Amino acid sequence: MSAAGALAAALLALLIPTVPAPAQAQGRLTHLSNLHTQTRWTYPSYEAVVRGSPTSRSRALGHLRFLTDDGQAEIYIALAEQTAPGAQWVRIEIPGRPNGQHGWVPRTALGALHTVDGYLHVDERALRATLYRAGHAIFSAPVGVGKASTVTPTGRFYVMEKLVTVNAPIYGPYALGTSAYAPTLSEWPGGGVVGIHGTDEPQLIPGRPSHGCIRMRNADIARLWRLVAVGTPIEISD
Amino acid sequence: MRDSREPQTEGSVSTRSRSGRRPGIWRRPGASLLAVLLPLVLVLAALLAPVGEAHQTRERTPEEEAAKAAAKQAEREQQAAEKRTQREQQAGIRSNGKPIGRGTSRENGSLSITCTQVIWKYKSFPDLPGNTVTERITIGHAPSTEKTFTFDGPEGTDVVPINAPPGPGAHAYHIDGWTKWHTNGVHGGFDIPVVVKCAADPALEVEKLQKIAGASATYTSSPLGGQVGQTVDYEVLARNTGNVPLSLGAFSDAGCDAGTITGGPGGEPLTPGATAAYLCTHLLNAADATAGSYPNTVSLTATPPQGEGSPVSQTSNTVLVEVTQATPPSNSPANNPQSNTSGSSTPTPSSGTLPFSSAQPPRSGVLAFSSTTVPRLQGPQGCVRGKFHASVKSAGVASVSFYLDGHKLRRMTAHSARRGLLSITIDPTRLNLGPHRLLARITMVKSPTASRAVSASRTMTVLRCASAAITPKFTG
Numbered sequence: 001m002s003a004a005g006a007l008a009a010a011l012l013a014l015l016i017p018t019v020p021a022p023a024q025a026q027g028r029l030t031h032l033s034n035l036h037t038q039t040r041w042t043y044p045s046y047e048a049v050v051r052g053s054p055t056s057r058s059r060a061l062g063h064l065r066f067l068t069d070d071g072q073a074e075i076y077i078a079l080a081e082q083t084a085p086g087a088q089w090v091r092i093e094i095p096g097r098p099n100g101q102h103g104w105v106p107r108t109a110l111g112a113l114h115t116v117d118g119y120l121h122v123d124e125r126a127l128r129a130t131l132y133r134a135g136h137a138i139f140s141a142p143v144g145v146g147k148a149s150t151v152t153p154t155g156r157f158y159v160m161e162k163l164v165t166v167n168a169p170i171y172g173p174y175a176l177g178t179s180a181y182a183p184t185l186s187e188w189p190g191g192g193v194v195g196i197h198g199t200d201e202p203q204l205i206p207g208r209p210s211h212g213c214i215r216m217r218n219a220d221i222a223r224l225w226r227l228v229a230v231g232t233p234i235e236i237s238d
Numbered sequence: 239m240r241d242s243r244e245p246q247t248e249g250s251v252s253t254r255s256r257s258g259r260r261p262g263i264w265r266r267p268g269a270s271l272l273a274v275l276l277p278l279v280l281v282l283a284a285l286l287a288p289v290g291e292a293h294q295t296r297e298r299t300p301e302e303e304a305a306k307a308a309a310k311q312a313e314r315e316q317q318a319a320e321k322r323t324q325r326e327q328q329a330g331i332r333s334n335g336k337p338i339g340r341g342t343s344r345e346n347g348s349l350s351i352t353c354t355q356v357i358w359k360y361k362s363f364p365d366l367p368g369n370t371v372t373e374r375i376t377i378g379h380a381p382s383t384e385k386t387f388t389f390d391g392p393e394g395t396d397v398v399p400i401n402a403p404p405g406p407g408a409h410a411y412h413i414d415g416w417t418k419w420h421t422n423g424v425h426g427g428f429d430i431p432v433v434v435k436c437a438a439d440p441a442l443e444v445e446k447l448q449k450i451a452g453a454s455a456t457y458t459s460s461p462l463g464g465q466v467g468q469t470v471d472y473e474v475l476a477r478n479t480g481n482v483p484l485s486l487g488a489f490s491d492a493g494c495d496a497g498t499i500t501g502g503p504g505g506e507p508l509t510p511g512a513t514a515a516y517l518c519t520h521l522l523n524a525a526d527a528t529a530g531s532y533p534n535t536v537s538l539t540a541t542p543p544q545g546e547g548s549p550v551s552q553t554s555n556t557v558l559v560e561v562t563q564a565t566p567p568s569n570s571p572a573n574n575p576q577s578n579t580s581g582s583s584t585p586t587p588s589s590g591t592l593p594f595s596s597a598q599p600p601r602s603g604v605l606a607f608s609s610t611t612v613p614r615l616q617g618p619q620g621c622v623r624g625k626f627h628a629s630v631k632s633a634g635v636a637s638v639s640f641y642l643d644g645h646k647l648r649r650m651t652a653h654s655a656r657r658g659l660l661s662i663t664i665d666p667t668r669l670n671l672g673p674h675r676l677l678a679r680i681t682m683v684k685s686p687t688a689s690r691a692v693s694a695s696r697t698m699t700v701l702r703c704a705s706a707a708i709t710p711k712f713t714g
């Protein structure tokens with residue numbers, strides 16, 4: 001380990017015990033999702049302010065949204081719930097740029113919790129997507145990911161919407177909208193949402209031909225589309 | 239993955255010759271001799287033919303008459319079928335019937351059918367809002383399902399998910415898509431059967447829900463809080479999401495107390511799309527309080543008919559009750575119905591924007607309500623694209639007025655306050671995309687001891703979404 005790395009690790013070790021998590025400091029925290037075998041998701045009830053910590057005085061990070069850019073229902077992954085006297089808050093993943101943000105909303109801002117089992121892992125190095133359920137791989141297929149100038153973002157995301165594509169052979173017969181946003185294509189129509197979809201150029205799969213989306217052969221996306229549920233977590237690693 | 243087969247091509251149009259005359263016969267050697275003899279033969283044949291035919295008519299039996307009539311009828315039907323096929327091929331469709339009314343399917347739409355969905359695509363309609371078509375889908379010999387689809391402008395696409403069963407044995411069967419419209423000054427329709435062969439695809443979903451016994455809250459998958467001595471009610475929903483019947487084995491659940499399991503399909507196979515519900519309970523005890531929580535998960539195995547896939551096993555979600563030691567209540571719930579001293583806990587509203595109290599109603603035997611015991615407004619979650627129901631259901635509801643975005647839709651009075659189910663059907667197709675606020679003003683039955691009836695409002699958000707069959711805006 002380099003000297004800088006060691007210094008950073010030491011600083012981190014000093015900081016962790018001295019900065020308690022806000023949730024733990026203010027109430028009982030219950031984990032709702034482990035993002036592998038049990039993930040809870042929900043629709044919003046109203047366009048509540050998403051805050052940095054579970055208190056109404058915390059800084060605002062944004063608002064809940066009802067619709068995606070494709071006019072489908074926006075959903076949110078419920079990560080944890082804090083129960084404190086007089087208030088319940090839920091920690092959610094915030095879809096949007098920059099990727100990977102989390103925030104807190106009042107429990108009343110969310111509807112009933114739905115549960116999904118499993119997750120989709122996309123390995124950008126191996127150029128392969130694998131769907132796991134109950135800890136077992138039940139689907140695997142080669143993929144095409146973003147080229148060097150328009151990389152596919154890495155991190156934890158989830159399936160936001162399931163679409164049947166119309167008049168768009170470049171997307172194949174089916175597409176999955178995700179909570180991930182392309183890091184470099186902010187001006188793209190719709191904001192640069194990363195999708196998982198089919199293709200009219202199957203010869204480029206596996207490979208790195210895309211603008212950030214994850215492309216699959218049409219037969220593979222048709223099978224995945226049927227297997228995967230809205231709210232399924234997606235792990236993209238390189 | 240179930241496959242679908244494209245429709246088989248129609249039988250080709252008959253190309254048999256009606257004359258049987260062979261070109262070039264008159265140029266063969268000896269044609270001059272034939273030219274002399276042939277007229278003579280023809281004249282003789284013409285003279286003899288009526289005699290022979292009359293002779294045959296005299297000797298024909300009634301059975302022969304009937305057979306000849308049937309043959310003529312069959313020939314007429316064959317000719318009509320050929321003409322119909324020619325017309326349909328010219329129109330670019332295959333049909334088991336005539337195009338209905340004006341507007342051919344080639345001009346106004348098309349249909350594609352697989353084992354999992356039917357996609358209707360309409361085009362060249364008037365560029366007006368509210369173009370409405372009636373769609374009917376018939377799978378094999380099953381009863382038809384019919385719905386209406388409304389779209390704005392000249393084009394529209396409707397994706398209808400279906401769950402086609404595997405054909406009998408290895409055989410294919412028909413899925414028939416029928417549509418008809420009479421809207422905005424145009425009318426027409428088409429009727430297209432497609433031959434498909436769907437593979438068996440056994441699939442099962444298992445969901446576990448819970449609630450604290452006695453609480454008026456509905457079952458939920460969310461974590462709850464409970465105290466030692468309280469009973470947790472569990473509901474296990476086994477849903478057949480495949481396309482073949484499933485036989486559920488003996489149900490056992492280690493998280494339930496012995497002898498408390500009831501329900502299930504009763505030994506009958508679970509048909510595709512059907513849901514079986516098991517119920518059981520667990521009494522929270524000191525050991526649960528020591529552990530801090532009581533998680534519960536269940537696994538189910540279902541077996542399809544022989545030759546239609548392998549058995550499927552599915553594990554449910556885990557539900558959790560945070561358990562604490564019982565504390566003596568400061569007030570009797572009967573005296574203070576709004577207090578929540580029962581500790582039943584974590585209110586988890588499943589919908590709506592108003593918090594829902596899990597306080598128990600008084601058990602005095604006389605109907606009495608507070609604003610916290612007014613029932614919830616129940617309706618769809620997520621996207622609505624077609625007609626949906628919203629309802630209020632509880633004993634003691636006297637009347638409900640429904641409002642959508644501030645506009646009053648309807649006031650309903652319960653015929654039976656004890657049954658208390660009031661439901662309204664709403665067609666969202668004319669609503670703009672986005673959220674809409676549905677409000678129910680609920681009035682409860684006036685109790686003999688109260689000065690006036692209790693009423694309260696309940697709201698929920700109805701989300702009108704775009705079609706899921708679109709051109710995405712992804713980065714590609």
